[in-house]
Every structure is written in structure tokens, then in C-alpha cells.
Amino acid sequence: MKKKFISTMTVMSMLFVAVLSGCGKSDAGAKAGSAGELYVYNWGEYIDESIIDEFQKETGIKVVYDMFETNEDMYSVIEAGGVVYDAVCPSDYMIEKMIKNDMLAEIDFNNVPNVKNIDSKYMEMSKAFDPENKYSVPYTWGTVGILYNTSMVKDDITSWGDLWNTKYQGNILMQDSVRDAFMVGEKLLGYSINTTDKSELEKVKDKLIEQKPLVQAYVVDQVRDKMIGGEAAIGVIYSGEMLYVQNEVKKAGGDFELKYVIPKEGTNVWIDSWVIPKNAKNKENAEKWIDFLNRPEIAKKNFEYITYPTPNKAAYDLLDKDLQNNTALFPTDDMLKNSEVYKYIGDEGDNLYNELWKEVKGN
């Protein structure tokens, strides 16, 4: 869901190679391995890799680091059990699904003292999928919003409805993922993003079909490159990508700016959290890992690299004023009042969404 420029195929082939060779990437530190191993499974390009080295050097734990592209991919790997991971970083609704299917171990928070650095606001938000805060520690969070090119879009963008504006025909990028695409239509029509009501979803489907002729492409990671390259005027993107694309445009000396807005109808607020699968072999090392990542200076360093908003209050306090006050990145509560966290909608719900999504795509 939230990761940077790695296409499905690349990750799949990397995964294949990783499985074949039986090992992931691991830069062994001086005494790596002396304190056991740790199998980490995270989104592609979702960490400052020097942090892995630091962790290895300090703890002597050898880290085997693998990456996935979607929550669904991650789930099938964990479910199949071919590789056993100790620390995994799924999103909200997927964590809920894993809890329901009894796949997660309770975290021993005595081993994760730095959890105190997490803003209680996000622990509260996490209760939507982890009701007792027993299984997960937030790693990043953010919103889904609209990114637009100020030289191609002259109006102020405020609403999801702007993605239906015929002015931008052929210049609109939508997310190629079921829930994110439907979320846009659901919010526009005033439904919950977790609805499984068939008649509501049918209406959302019709809305998306109506939009399809205007859409340039349904993409996942390519939103970034296409917006940076000025290929499209307006697109749906994760807030964590904003700083990256804006910097790239600046670097390239583009004659336009990319602006990010959270539409007034509200959006999806997502949280990616660290969890420990039930079958983990190195649970204590996983807890050490999670604790390490929550040190203020480590969390800050990581944020500066991946640019996905950190829920770590101590790290946030270390940031520059500009960043702290960047409401596109760290929105105020008021901006989020209509927003929701994704919930696991059950197999039947998933099937319904998938069927309707196929109809949108096939139309």
C-alpha cells in the first residue's frame, strides 16, 4: 500500500530469488549473529537501511531483511509459512485480519520501553484494529489525498469530486488498489470506507465507471514518477510520498509545484505497525528491534529518509519547525474529522469489493 517505486514484478522476482537462495539481504556487522537472528519483513524502501546496520552492530543480532509490496502479498507469505518472520509491518486492516485469524503474538511491552515515545493519539487510533493495543506498535501513519500540479490545475482542489472534473480528462491518476479506489468513491458519496452494503457499493461502482473515461491510468507506485514528470495533472497519493515528489520536482528544476490536499469529505487514515507473528522464532529480538526503531533519534533519522509521517512524539519534537507545521504531513485533528481507518471487512466483503472492482476495470 505505501511503499516507494518498486514495481510488482520486481518485488515478486526478488522474492523468488530470495526464496530460492534461502536468504535475504544481510550486511553482517562485526559481531553479527553472535546474539541470534532476526527475520524482518517490511514494505519495499520503507526504512533507512543504515539503521539496520546500526542495529546489527549494537546488538550483534543478524538481521535478515525481506520486502513485500502489498498487504495481501505479505499475508499469503506469512500464511504459507515457508519463511518464518519475527517482525512484520502490515497496515491496520491487515493487522485486524491477522489478529482475527490468531496469527499474531502479544508483544511484551516490558521489552519495548520506548513505546512511551509514541503519541498516545496513535495508540488510541490503533484501537480501531487492535482494540487493546496488545499486538502492534505504530511505525508510520498518514492520509490518502490528492496531489496536483499547480501549472496544470488552476482551481483550488478541495474535494474528491475534482477527480470527476472533465477538465482534467486523461490527466487523472487513480490508485490501482481496490480499497483505495473505492474509498475515493465512498467518501465522495458520503458512505463509510468500511461499508459492505451492496447497494452503496453498487453506487460507488457506477461512480467509478463514470470516472473511468477521464482516468489516464490506474497505478500504484507510478503516481510519483508520473506526477514528477508532469505526465498527469492530478492524482491520488499517500501523504508520505509528498515530500519526496516535491523535492524531486525541485531537484529537476520543474516549472511547476505539486500540492497535496486532504479532501474535505475526509479520507482514509492509515497506520502501518510492527507486529510479531505467532510462529516467530526470535520474539525477543523482534521486541529489541521494535524498541530500537522507537528511539527518538532513530525514528527521526528514519522519518527523514522515508518521509512517511512518524507517530513517534519524541522524534517529532526533534524535527524542524517547518516540518512540524506542515499540515499536509501532520494534519490537525480538525482536518481529519471525517476520516476513518480501514477495518477488515471479512472474506465476503473482500470478495464483493473484488467483484465490483473487476466490473470497473472491465468496463
Place this chain on the structure above:
Amino acid sequence: MNKDFRKVLAFPYIIWMAGFTIIPLSLIFIYGLTDKSGSFTFANVLAIFAGEHFKALILSISLSVVSTVICLIMAFPLALTLKSKKLDKGSLIVFIFILPMWMNFLLRTLAWLSLLEKNGIINTILHFLHLPGLNIINTPAAIILGMVYNYLPFMVLPIYNVLEKIDDNTINAARDLGANTMQTFTKVIMPLSIPGIVSGVTMVFVPALTTFVISNILGGSKVLLIGNVIEQEFTKGSNWNLGSGLSLIMMIFILISMAFIAKYDKDGEGISV
């Protein structure tokens, strides 16, 4: 070499075939013919007739047929030219022709994306020359282009292969007996190259029919082919049963193609590239 020793030599291949062909294939059959609770059903296979799936299948078939025809029209003259060249010159052209195939299929398709994009290389050049832009990216036309580009060598090589085996004396004999160029072509060269054409058509049609990468990259995920449906069932919908059931339908097309090859290319001339 005695027979027992031969059996030992065949052993690695048998393990390979069992592990990577027979077992996976059986798994697809098992998944395809059961539902999530594991009981037997034809529903996953019959799902091909459901609205969106059938539409995707028809679209896939039409795009693959068009691509195959274009490939054939482009490949035959090329193969004829190659045959008429002296041996080493001809093989140099073949070499240059298959050179891009050494590059990753995915990269080649991504390259077409940067070529065809709105601000892509082709359009930049066209604009520079004050010519109208080319807007085929994210349409079926771009997918056909991707298919033709990627699969053309699979058409050229089998045809070239059979043409090369036609003895020049056969052609000379036809000319001696009074056939003109056209007659030589239709009565001698064409019939003799049927095995290559059939192999070529199959080798282009089948992968084009099942592709999902080309339609994802060059179609902007806006065009839903049957390959995309199956891929989505496996990776996103996590409905392996439906995905397998639909794959079985694809297998029927592959079997039909193999039957054609068996009928027209008895000696395996075309596929012995």
C-alpha cells in the same frame, strides 16, 4: 550404453518434470475444481461465462488475434529475405534480430512505456518537429504494439527455420517446370512453410492471450484482459480457486494450439529453433 544406465540419466529430468510440471499442474486442477471449503465444484471453471470474465476473454482473444496476424504479416517477408541472404549474412541479421530478447522482457516493456507516454520520447520528438502527438498509451493499441514487439521473434524464427530447410533445388525445379514467382510462392514455398507458420502462430498467440504484464504496463491497468483477471484473483483477491479454474480454461486454448502443431508440424521443424 545399456538400458539401465539410460534410465539413470533420465532421472534428473523426471524429478524436474514431476516437481515443476506435474505437481503444480495437479495443484491447479485441484484448486480449480474445488471451492474454498474443499468440496468439488465446476463453478470456478464455469465462472468464465460470468459477465466480466467473458468480456475479458473475448478482448484477450481479439487483441491476440490482431497481434498474431500483424506478426505473421511482418515475419514472413523478413524470413524470406533472411533465406535469400547468404548464410553468414543471414545469421548476422538473425543475431541482431534476437539480440533484444537477451534483455529482460519487463524492461523492454517498461521502455515502451517511456517511449509512448504523453511526455515520452516519441511525443517529445514529434512535438519538436511540430507534428501531432501519438496518444496510444493506456489503450488497446498500445497493448497490441507491446505484444507484437515482444513476440515477433517467436514468429520469425520458426518460419525462418522451415524456409531455410527448403532446398533451393525444389524452387529451381518449380521454375524449370514453368511456375512463375507467384505460383512458386503459393504452390511450393507456402505449403512447405506451413509447419513453421503454425508453430509461430501458436508461439505468439498463446503468450499474448495470457499476458497480464503488457496490459498492466502499457494499458495503465485500464484494459482488463483474462490474464489480469487471473493475476488479480491470485495476488489481490486471494481466491486461488477461481484463479485456477480460469487458468484451466486458458489451458484448453493451449491444448488446442498443441493439437494444431501436432497435426501440421509432425517433424517438429518449426519448434526446433
